[in-house]
Amino acid sequence: MTYLLEARGVSKSFGGAPVLSDVSLSLAAGEVVSIIGENGAGKSTLAKIIAGIAQPDSGALTLHGSPISFSHPREALNARIGMVHQELNLAENLTVAENILLGREPTRLGALDRAAIASITRTALDRLSLSIDPNRLVSTLSTAQRQMIEIARVLSFNAEIVIFDEPTSSLSEEEGRGLLTLIKRLKSEGVAILYVSHRLPEVLEVSDRIIGLRDGKNSGEARAASIQRDDLIKMIVGREIKDIYGYKARKHGESALSLKDFKATAWHAPTSLSVRRGEIVGVAGLVGSGRSELLESLFGVTIPESGSIEINGAPADITSPQAAWRGGMAYVPESRKEQGLILDSSIRENIILSDTRSPQSLALRQSAQEDIESDALISQLGIRCSSREQRAGSLSGGNQQKVVLARCLSTKPSILLLDEPTRGVDVGARREIYSLLFKLAEAGLAILFVSSELEEVIGIADRVFVMCDGEIRGELSRERLSEHAIMSLASHHSQVAA
Amino acid sequence: MKKNLGLLLLLITACVFTYAINDRFLAPVNIENLLRRTALFSLISIGASFVIASAGIDLSIGSMVCLVGTLFPWLSSTHGWPWLPAIASLLSLAALLGAFHGVLITKLKLQPFIVTLCGLLLYRGIARGVTGDQTQGFGIEFEGLRSVALAKLSFGGLSPIAIPGVVFITLAISLLAAFVLNRTRYGLYLRAIGRNEVAARYSGIDTDSTKVIAYVVCSLLAGLSGVLFILDVNSAQPSDFGNFYELYAIAAAVLGGCSLRGGEASVSGVIIGSALMQVLRNAIVLLDIPTQLEFAIIGGVILLGVAAEELVRRFPRRSAASTRG
Numbered sequence: 001m002t003y004l005l006e007a008r009g010v011s012k013s014f015g016g017a018p019v020l021s022d023v024s025l026s027l028a029a030g031e032v033v034s035i036i037g038e039n040g041a042g043k044s045t046l047a048k049i050i051a052g053i054a055q056p057d058s059g060a061l062t063l064h065g066s067p068i069s070f071s072h073p074r075e076a077l078n079a080r081i082g083m084v085h086q087e088l089n090l091a092e093n094l095t096v097a098e099n100i101l102l103g104r105e106p107t108r109l110g111a112l113d114r115a116a117i118a119s120i121t122r123t124a125l126d127r128l129s130l131s132i133d134p135n136r137l138v139s140t141l142s143t144a145q146r147q148m149i150e151i152a153r154v155l156s157f158n159a160e161i162v163i164f165d166e167p168t169s170s171l172s173e174e175e176g177r178g179l180l181t182l183i184k185r186l187k188s189e190g191v192a193i194l195y196v197s198h199r200l201p202e203v204l205e206v207s208d209r210i211i212g213l214r215d216g217k218n219s220g221e222a223r224a225a226s227i228q229r230d231d232l233i234k235m236i237v238g239r240e241i242k243d244i245y246g247y248k249a250r251k252h253g254e255s256a257l258s259l260k261d262f263k264a265t266a267w268h269a270p271t272s273l274s275v276r277r278g279e280i281v282g283v284a285g286l287v288g289s290g291r292s293e294l295l296e297s298l299f300g301v302t303i304p305e306s307g308s309i310e311i312n313g314a315p316a317d318i319t320s321p322q323a324a325w326r327g328g329m330a331y332v333p334e335s336r337k338e339q340g341l342i343l344d345s346s347i348r349e350n351i352i353l354s355d356t357r358s359p360q361s362l363a364l365r366q367s368a369q370e371d372i373e374s375d376a377l378i379s380q381l382g383i384r385c386s387s388r389e390q391r392a393g394s395l396s397g398g399n400q401q402k403v404v405l406a407r408c409l410s411t412k413p414s415i416l417l418l419d420e421p422t423r424g425v426d427v428g429a430r431r432e433i434y435s436l437l438f439k440l441a442e443a444g445l446a447i448l449f450v451s452s453e454l455e456e457v458i459g460i461a462d463r464v465f466v467m468c469d470g471e472i473r474g475e476l477s478r479e480r481l482s483e484h485a486i487m488s489l490a491s492h493h494s495q496v497a498a
Numbered sequence: 499m500k501k502n503l504g505l506l507l508l509l510i511t512a513c514v515f516t517y518a519i520n521d522r523f524l525a526p527v528n529i530e531n532l533l534r535r536t537a538l539f540s541l542i543s544i545g546a547s548f549v550i551a552s553a554g555i556d557l558s559i560g561s562m563v564c565l566v567g568t569l570f571p572w573l574s575s576t577h578g579w580p581w582l583p584a585i586a587s588l589l590s591l592a593a594l595l596g597a598f599h600g601v602l603i604t605k606l607k608l609q610p611f612i613v614t615l616c617g618l619l620l621y622r623g624i625a626r627g628v629t630g631d632q633t634q635g636f637g638i639e640f641e642g643l644r645s646v647a648l649a650k651l652s653f654g655g656l657s658p659i660a661i662p663g664v665v666f667i668t669l670a671i672s673l674l675a676a677f678v679l680n681r682t683r684y685g686l687y688l689r690a691i692g693r694n695e696v697a698a699r700y701s702g703i704d705t706d707s708t709k710v711i712a713y714v715v716c717s718l719l720a721g722l723s724g725v726l727f728i729l730d731v732n733s734a735q736p737s738d739f740g741n742f743y744e745l746y747a748i749a750a751a752v753l754g755g756c757s758l759r760g761g762e763a764s765v766s767g768v769i770i771g772s773a774l775m776q777v778l779r780n781a782i783v784l785l786d787i788p789t790q791l792e793f794a795i796i797g798g799v800i801l802l803g804v805a806a807e808e809l810v811r812r813f814p815r816r817s818a819a820s821t822r823g
Contacts, residue, residue, distance in 0.1 A: 301700065325702035339700045344693045344761055353690060353701045361684040361708065407701065 398429025553760025
């Protein structure tokens, strides 16, 4: 079999730290090859090298058997290799058409050729059966639609190879399934796909071949049809993990948080629910069902429309995040980089940032105490770092998430809210986060979390509320939890294929 | 301090270079002059660095200097106010205007650039209107007060040069500012807001009042330096007193390591930055360079300094910013 693309002995290091060493990979036309591995294993770097965004220190790439080397992503695109980024790379203030043709707008006599722009864009959108108006601003599109525009842009270069970097990480389950269907269609049209992900079910579903990376080295390769999930995990972490959740039943105490006729926004239906001490309660639903908005207004980020909140049996007036922290709540927001972390600050400064004293600003800082407190939390949560002074932005996704959690624990809260607690977190760190949540619940913390990953919801929740269109459609006890039960409550028409 | 090493070297180089060509640079009267001007400009630059640390900007500093600096003699000499109530009410006015900037920026969500640009136009316009655009000064009054601000202390001859009184005022305020930035949670919050305001808010920081306080500090220091500037020069034209001072303040803050993207502030760096600019202005006079070139030279050196700083900073960062997947 002749391969379309081959990489041999690719090595790359950043500032002396090797990220890839002697990695090889091959990809044939019409084949879907997945690269799996923990965060920091070098998956994205390998993808970026193939897409011309990063340059290897050594090693060879060949395309159609002849050597290639790109110094710019544009050269890769011209060689018909395109990448769809995890954090989408579109100019929000431009239209769909302008984004698709960015940097190569057809001109006639020096002026933009509007007719040609319209026809190229139309063709690109039609290929994906998208009915989006080419003149719409990208900022008005949903995440899933933006991803489609980026795919359309890559395909409009007649790409033979399309690289997807964690494409489903910001999509709902439903949208994710749509994307997998699209990938299968591209494959049938002869496009070669390189699929970078750490979501094993979708990797198993979509790939022909799976390549594992661990610590920047090849850690295995298998045909998707002949490998089991546990073997994949072994390929990723180098050991066998049977059950990454390890759920055990706990005793629950008094109600810690209770909502009465709580309306997060005018659009939401009034919600009443309660979470007891020691209980882990999940909120499931599709993206856009209003789950994150519920948590945000509960935490005072937005002002709720109406209703009341009780914390430990006493009415609480939460009008700002500051009031929420003082009331004994802590919050891991949905977007780690935008809402959770101060990336340019040290781990220590991030951990000690939340303070429930009043007035906060006048308080003097006691550096010795800050050091002791942050070191204690760094070791309690197993944050892997060179020191507490390391820049938070230079940590891997899992360790960044642990820093956000450490900040939450620093205020000794009685209620912990989490929105997508393990998004962009590798399997190893996920397991640590789950076991931490169990330990916290065991110690009497009330935990309310939102997650789009059904497996996670089923894996850790004692009880689950399912939301759809801003309304709680049902409550499922642990015994009744299943993907089917959640999806049938979460979908708009109460019917979904099993 | 380590961060400001490059800037300090640039300052020393400028001093040595100027002295090598004209040894009057180290004459006591010249040093006194440099110290006094550095102290005055450091005050407004420290104020600017608070606002810049919060990822904001204040363009109204020069007009605030003008407003307070011309209304002070107008109130006291023309209208016979005693100096203490005059200064107290003008500083309260400055603080109030700063709070006004802050509230417009945080509550009405206006852009800092626009709000303070309007301040720049407003306050100079008001100063010119109120004073009838007439030159303001104390004449021979307030000798006592002027000598408090300008008194030169030589510590009974122990110090070879007489140190102007304003140096001690600036020193005290610098220590206070450094303490607030480094040792109180306010400083932590200000930097956190400059780096990521959304995350700071989610962490429970009262971002709005933290920012309002930064604008109050900036306007208050501009007002205070307005008082000291007018005591120094004793005569001010409302149409050009304090002109471009906001740009000197912002330039000194940026030279001193404050990124306009926010999140960084260093009082010592800001003082060295102010000193560098005063040495440059001084050098232009001492080296017989046509004064018309003053702006061009200062602009060129600032650009050089900032570019060099960025290049130096990029070396360690490139190795640290390994984006791994």
